[in-house]
Amino acid sequence: MSYSFDKLPIHDLLVPVVSASAALARLDERLHSSPVRTGWIERTHFLDAAAALWLEGELVQMEDLVLHDERMDVRAPTHELTRAHAVLRARRRIHAAKPDWALSRAGLRELAGLSAPQEEGPADQSRDHASVPGVGHQDDELVVGATGDKADPLAAHFAALDAVLERANLLLDGKRVERRPDSVEETAQPVPLRVRSELVYDLEWDESARMAEWTAVLERTEGLPAMLRAVVLLDAWEQINVLQHGGWLGGLLVASLLRREGLTLHHLPCLHLGSRAIARERRRSPDQTRRLLAFLSSIEAAVELGIKEHDKLMLAKAQMERRLAKRRSNSRLPELIELVLARPMVSTTMIQKALKVTQQGAINLVEELALREMTGRKRFRAWGVL
Structure with a gap:
């Protein structure tokens, strides 16, 4: 579809644009010299990832996302949890x-995860599809890259398992094993290409063309104020509906635009988190002006939530540091404070891994800081600040 923004009501948008820009700049300036900036950024990555799935109608528990990120799942990860972790990894990739x-x-x-340009060869295309961490291709169908003929869907998986078992047996026997290739360039065999399955994807949905339409809007908005440009691009992403299964990517790209334009030099805005506070009727309104005003309101809501999170961390840091009085110089409590501030919650295993202490030692440290137990369980517990 063609997205038009030629008749924007500038008089209706001017004051909200200035207000949202000023609020975002205030938050960024507060984070500039904040002692909890690193922890705040890491925590907001988790919060925004969970909010992105919430906007799509999926509920992801924060504790499950934190444990999944640490590879400490207490149960088999769900599809929603895997998608939330993809958002988390994408945010970290953009921020870094x-x-x-x-x-x-x-x-x-x-x-x-779009296909490579036509001038690139099959090896380049296979590398692009295999390395993309974004939208994901878990349900894709494997096709032999050299001939294009379809192969057994399970043959590649069984071959990989056989190779792993053979290497394990050689290592157990004390024999030397050659290093596995780390990249596609090091492999001598043709790498299978991935094409999307009709059961999961609409093959007539031309994501490349839709992305080209959105990037055309990106180019046409050059010269507009950064905040106005951001909400126009966010609305264009929603209206064009670029990706079938990666609608959350639009918020991250717009947040990256705000950082590139200099409105946020020290953090990546949490646009999904702010959108949770806005009614769906406003965000999905058929009226373009109302949608743009809703997106501006969501940015101000994200700033307000960010300031509250920052103040909460500053208060928690001050309260926990009071317990450091008269402690030994080799006490692990300062390290635990940094860990707790950097994560929405921590488990006993996470504390053991980060601080190199025993399980009972981790529990004793948690009790000394009087952390809040977040799960209400007797096993697989996790703690966090108020």
């Missing part, structure tokens, strides 16, 4: 990269 990376050609291809 340069401000202009996400909206570059390479960044969009990696995050969206």
Whole structure:
């Protein structure tokens, strides 16, 4: 579809745009010299990832997401949890990269998982599809890259299992095992290409064309104020409906745009978290002006929630540091405080792994800080700050 923004009601949007820009700048300036900035950023990655799935109608428990990120799941991960973790990894990837990376050609291809340009060869295409961490291709069908003929869907999996078992047996026998290739370039065999299954994807849904339409809007909005440009692009992403199973990517790309334009130099805005506070009727309204105003309100809501989270962490840090008085210089409590501030919650295993203490030692440290138990369980417990 074609997205138009030629008749924007500037007079209705001017004051909300200025207000949202000022609020976002205040939050970023507060984080500039904050002692809990690193912990705040890490915690908001989790919060925004869970909010992204909430907007799509899926509920992901924060404790499950934290434990899954640490590879300490207490149960088999659900599909929703896996998708939330994909959002989490994408946020971390964008935040760790340069401000202009996400909206570059390479960044969009990696995050969206779109097919490579036609001038690239089969090996380049297979590498792009195999390495993309964004939308995911768990249900894709394997096709032999060299001939294009369909193979047994389970043959590749069984072959991989056989190779792992053979290597394990050789290692147990004390024999030398050659290093496995780390990249596609090191492999001598052709790598299978992935094509999307008709059971999961609509093959007539041209994501590349839709992405080209959205990037055209990105180019046409150059020269507009950064905040106005951001909400227009966010609305365009929703209206064009670029990706079938990765609608959450639009919020991350727009957040990256705000960082690239200099409104947020020290954090990546949590646009999904702010959208939770806005009624769906406003965000999905048929009226374009009402949608844009809703997106501006969501940014202000995200800033308000971010300030509350920051104040909560500052208060918790001050309260926990009072318990450090008259402690030994080699006490592990300062390390535990940093760990608790950097995660929405921590488990006994996480404390053991990070602080190199025993299970009972981890429990004793938790009791000394008087942390709040978040799960209400007697086993597989997790703690956090108020």
